[in-house]
Amino acid sequence: MPLALFALTIAAYAIGTTEFVIVGLLPTVANDLHITLPLAGLIVSVYALGVTFGAPILTALTGRIERKPLLLGLMGLFILGNSAAALSPSYEMLLVARVISAFAHGVFFSVGATIAAGLVAEDRRASAIAMMFMGLTVAIVTGVPLGTLIGQIFGWRATFFAVAALGVVAFIGIAALLPATLQKAPAAGLMEQVRVLGSGRLLLAFGMTALGYGGTFVTFTFLASILQDLTGFAESTVSLVLVLYGLAIAAGNLAGGRIADSNPAKALGWLFGLQALVLVIFTFTAPSAPAALVTLVALGFLSFANVPGLQLYVVQLAKRFRPNAVDVASALNIAAFNLGIAVGAWIGGLVVASPLGLGATPWVGALLVSGALVLTLVSSSLDRRQADLAQTV
Numbered sequence: 001m002p003l004a005l006f007a008l009t010i011a012a013y014a015i016g017t018t019e020f021v022i023v024g025l026l027p028t029v030a031n032d033l034h035i036t037l038p039l040a041g042l043i044v045s046v047y048a049l050g051v052t053f054g055a056p057i058l059t060a061l062t063g064r065i066e067r068k069p070l071l072l073g074l075m076g077l078f079i080l081g082n083s084a085a086a087l088s089p090s091y092e093m094l095l096v097a098r099v100i101s102a103f104a105h106g107v108f109f110s111v112g113a114t115i116a117a118g119l120v121a122e123d124r125r126a127s128a129i130a131m132m133f134m135g136l137t138v139a140i141v142t143g144v145p146l147g148t149l150i151g152q153i154f155g156w157r158a159t160f161f162a163v164a165a166l167g168v169v170a171f172i173g174i175a176a177l178l179p180a181t182l183q184k185a186p187a188a189g190l191m192e193q194v195r196v197l198g199s200g201r202l203l204l205a206f207g208m209t210a211l212g213y214g215g216t217f218v219t220f221t222f223l224a225s226i227l228q229d230l231t232g233f234a235e236s237t238v239s240l241v242l243v244l245y246g247l248a249i250a251a252g253n254l255a256g257g258r259i260a261d262s263n264p265a266k267a268l269g270w271l272f273g274l275q276a277l278v279l280v281i282f283t284f285t286a287p288s289a290p291a292a293l294v295t296l297v298a299l300g301f302l303s304f305a306n307v308p309g310l311q312l313y314v315v316q317l318a319k320r321f322r323p324n325a326v327d328v329a330s331a332l333n334i335a336a337f338n339l340g341i342a343v344g345a346w347i348g349g350l351v352v353a354s355p356l357g358l359g360a361t362p363w364v365g366a367l368l369v370s371g372a373l374v375l376t377l378v379s380s381s382l383d384r385r386q387a388d389l390a391q392t393v
Contacts, residue, residue, distance in 0.1 A: 012135025050102025112249025
């Protein structure tokens with residue numbers, strides 16, 4: 001793998017930490033700001049919505065900017081957003097600061113995924129994307145537990161200061177490791193973006209992304225509370241459990257990249273089916289510490305194994321159906337990931353606030369993932385039909 005990929009991975013690590021560390025801090029933030037747990041969950045949703053709407057719009061607006069200066073500017077915005085979060089005097093200002101960070105997130109991953117794919121041979125593109133997204137998974141293994149621990153000891157504001165410092169490291173990494181000139185796709189106009197949204201095949205793929213990832217976050221958003229309130233772990237132990245969960249995610253992400261290289265749609269079908277099954281099982285194992293840990297390992301492996309396959313599948317479909325707007329399609333898929341996070345966290349908050357409670361979040365998440373499985377089967381069927389037509393012509 002070229003060194004430029006490691007620069008993207010470093011930045012992804014910083015961004016992944018700020019995105020996911022809030023999951024471990026939700027109980028702490030809720031107590032400090034005197035808000036309910038479902039209201040604290042909206043911090044996750046608002047960030048994800050910032051990525052959802054910021055990614056496609058800002059990616060298109062910045063399409064003519066050279067890639068390296070663009071990535072450096074995005075990391076500067078990231079540092080600003082996290083510093084503002086650390087200094088936020090209120091819940092409302094924290095939400096605004098999170099949206100600022102989210103804008104940087106959305107453009108970085110939409111552009112970064114296409115850069116990563118273009119740095120390697122065609123048969124290694126899913127693995128290259130997985131390498132970049134490995135920054136997210138390593139952030140979950142180390143950044144989220146460490147950030148959670150820092151927040152529990154020194155307060156959640158200290159965590160965001162630490163994340164801003166990570167952004168500085170990422171800025172230096174991009175400046176040092178990325179080539180001065182990077183290949184970029186032609187900038188797409190507004191009408192081309194509309195055409196991307198008008199592609200039924202791409203909309204199917206975006207739906208797969210939103211439902212599959214959204215189902216994960218119905219539970220993941222409130223995982224710290226589940227581990228404390230249902231499983232019975234002490235607050236100090238939650239950080240260690242998050243390390244175990246993160247290690248499983250890292251293994252799943254790497255395996256998912258390799259599995260998806262040859263046939264991403266087929267791989268996604270299996271991954272979604274198994275993920276829905278494990279979420280249902282977690283409904284019953286959550287109250288038992290040993291069983292919950294085993295289930296979480298399986299759930300962590302499956303929940304993020306679909307990421308490289310989903311991103312590769314969208315890029316493949318875009319090259320077939322909207323070849324002049326691959327970057328925009330990639331950005332819209334990043335938006336779909338985060339729309340799923342926003343909806344999943346919101347649905348999870350509704351479930352927690354309802355009579356169903358925390359214990360129902362896994363099976364509700366399984367319903368969303370099952371929807372992603374159905375869409376995957378439909379898309380795979382259309383792929384086979386098109387291949388058969390191509391052979392008969």
